[in-house]
Amino acid sequence: MSKTFSTSDVSSHNKPDSLYIIVDEDVYDVTKFQDEHPGGKKILQRVGGKDASKQFWKYHNDSILKKYQGKLQVGSLDSKPKAEPAPEPVKEEPKAQPAPEAGTASVEPTAAAEEEVEVLDQYGDMIPFADPSWYQTFPSPHFNQSHADLREEVRDWVEEKIMPYIDEWEEAKRIPEEIYKEVGQKGWLAGLMGAEYPRHLVSNTVKSVPPEKWNQFHELIITDELARVGSGGFVWNVLGGFGIGCPPVLKYGKKELVDRIMPGILNGDKRICLAITEPDAGSDVANLTCEAKLSEDGKHYIVNGEKKWITNGIWADYFTTAVRTGEGGMNGISVLLIERSAGGVETKRMDCQGVWSSGTTFVSFDDVKVPVENLIGKENKGFRVIMTNFNHERIGIIIQATRFSRVCYEESVKYASKRETFGKKLIEHPVIRLKLAEMARQIEATYAWLEQVIYQASHMDETEAMLKLGGPIAGLKAQSTRVFEFCAREASQIFGGISYTRGGRGAKIERLYRDVRAYAIPGGSEEIMLDLSMRQSMRVHKILGMKL
Numbered sequence: 001m002s003k004t005f006s007t008s009d010v011s012s013h014n015k016p017d018s019l020y021i022i023v024d025e026d027v028y029d030v031t032k033f034q035d036e037h038p039g040g041k042k043i044l045q046r047v048g049g050k051d052a053s054k055q056f057w058k059y060h061n062d063s064i065l066k067k068y069q070g071k072l073q074v075g076s077l078d079s080k081p082k083a084e085p086a087p088e089p090v091k092e093e094p095k096a097q098p099a100p101e102a103g104t105a106s107v108e109p110t111a112a113a114e115e116e117v118e119v120l121d122q123y124g125d126m127i128p129f130a131d132p133s134w135y136q137t138f139p140s141p142h143f144n145q146s147h148a149d150l151r152e153e154v155r156d157w158v159e160e161k162i163m164p165y166i167d168e169w170e171e172a173k174r175i176p177e178e179i180y181k182e183v184g185q186k187g188w189l190a191g192l193m194g195a196e197y198p199r200h201l202v203s204n205t206v207k208s209v210p211p212e213k214w215n216q217f218h219e220l221i222i223t224d225e226l227a228r229v230g231s232g233g234f235v236w237n238v239l240g241g242f243g244i245g246c247p248p249v250l251k252y253g254k255k256e257l258v259d260r261i262m263p264g265i266l267n268g269d270k271r272i273c274l275a276i277t278e279p280d281a282g283s284d285v286a287n288l289t290c291e292a293k294l295s296e297d298g299k300h301y302i303v304n305g306e307k308k309w310i311t312n313g314i315w316a317d318y319f320t321t322a323v324r325t326g327e328g329g330m331n332g333i334s335v336l337l338i339e340r341s342a343g344g345v346e347t348k349r350m351d352c353q354g355v356w357s358s359g360t361t362f363v364s365f366d367d368v369k370v371p372v373e374n375l376i377g378k379e380n381k382g383f384r385v386i387m388t389n390f391n392h393e394r395i396g397i398i399i400q401a402t403r404f405s406r407v408c409y410e411e412s413v414k415y416a417s418k419r420e421t422f423g424k425k426l427i428e429h430p431v432i433r434l435k436l437a438e439m440a441r442q443i444e445a446t447y448a449w450l451e452q453v454i455y456q457a458s459h460m461d462e463t464e465a466m467l468k469l470g471g472p473i474a475g476l477k478a479q480s481t482r483v484f485e486f487c488a489r490e491a492s493q494i495f496g497g498i499s500y501t502r503g504g505r506g507a508k509i510e511r512l513y514r515d516v517r518a519y520a521i522p523g524g525s526e527e528i529m530l531d532l533s534m535r536q537s538m539r540v541h542k543i544l545g546m547k548l
């Protein structure tokens, strides 16, 4: 692979029986590949022996190059600069600061401000608004070097292990099992509990952040960076069932149960999901009918009923399940941890519009025997367990939807900066810049509200957060999914036909467009969220002394 070629060496490989091309000063042997090239062999033969960088970047993204590099690259051009050995560390020169535009006020930061805020090195592609501003040298009170290190840890893994394969996995409607295991082994799953890092329950902790430094902004980074893949199916496959099914068990389960099952789940060996929604009870949780009756000897609950749209259900070993143990309405609901190994649990994959690789499932329980020790929280007090869990679940949805909006925006900026129409790059048309600006302003406003809510949640106990943040988080959930829907639509208009077909350059946009409803409906539909945001906030502010 390390062979060096001159351009005239390469130019002699210009026939179908020996076909080389150059992309970014690297040389690729596409002789065997030409027959399987999805864009056809003729197009490759036309650039045989030549520099095809411009044509390559017109039709592909960098994950394609990464995926095929190992297989097809045979060397590099002699003109390509050799990789330099790592330079000796040098004393940091102060960074050049952009000068203010004429006519704007420039305020020097005070000494106190300098002390409080750690400005981190720039990171990522530096496209404005395509990453949160703290990635791009803007100060933030919430993030420090440990967050930057975690960001790099997750992003490197995503770029190498996920991005190049995601289109195939989505079409196959599953993610290889070892990917989920890896997320557990890296200690990331254990960091997603909306609580202190459960060090005592895991064998490995996160490489870049010691457990005692863990906070909810680290949790934000894991979900945000995984969502850069641009696939709700992927994020839900690795975090979906776990992120909502596990916290109730950890927070309200009996110690023996937690000690027995939690290490296997957090280390990625076993899977768990949350089973609340039923064919007849979606957002209206208080009316669920799946029934659990105590056995005569008082040692077991016998569970019968159905659950629908259960993320990860087909692969789950454990089901954190809402059941009816008492009277109708919210005061007769309990939560049970149901183990598949008990028997009587049947799971069937459901075909859905979006999030294909997440394993949306129809679950039936037929006389399943559940030990009373598996009761999560108190009998008939499950509604509270479910409600406290909702804040955490919704924050997860908001993080994902907001990053998906950024992905739509980022892909659009990149595409619009390359594609030419009517003699100009797309981005040079004001009508396209207007679309990008509309996306960016909504993304940034949503992310700022998200940071605020995460900060507040991490400074309140669970009951205070349930009461005071229930309203704002519901409103923000609706905000984030509406922005996502808007960005998916606008990106699709910018990409045109190539985001209407599956695969290729528009793959992320086509997929995310299909995933929108999976964010706008579950976890509380937009309509219920907006109504709740007002009802709950009015109730809380009445207690806080609201004057009308």
Ligand code: HEM
Binding pocket: 021, 023, 028, 030, 037, 038, 039, 040, 043, 044, 047, 052, 055, 056, 059, 060, 061, 064, 065, 068, 072, 167, 498, 503, 504, 505
């Ligand atoms: C290392 C060399 C190349 C590799 C590994 C490669 C790989 C691929 C792959 C995997 C696709 C499927 C679409 C996707 O998943 O994004 C594709 C599509 C395509 N490729 Fe290539 N390609 C190479 C070089 C080229 C070159 C040099 C050209 C143009 C001269 C080209 C033109 C196309 C076209 C037109 C499509 C169809 C795009 C669409 O459907 O929108 N490819 N290629």
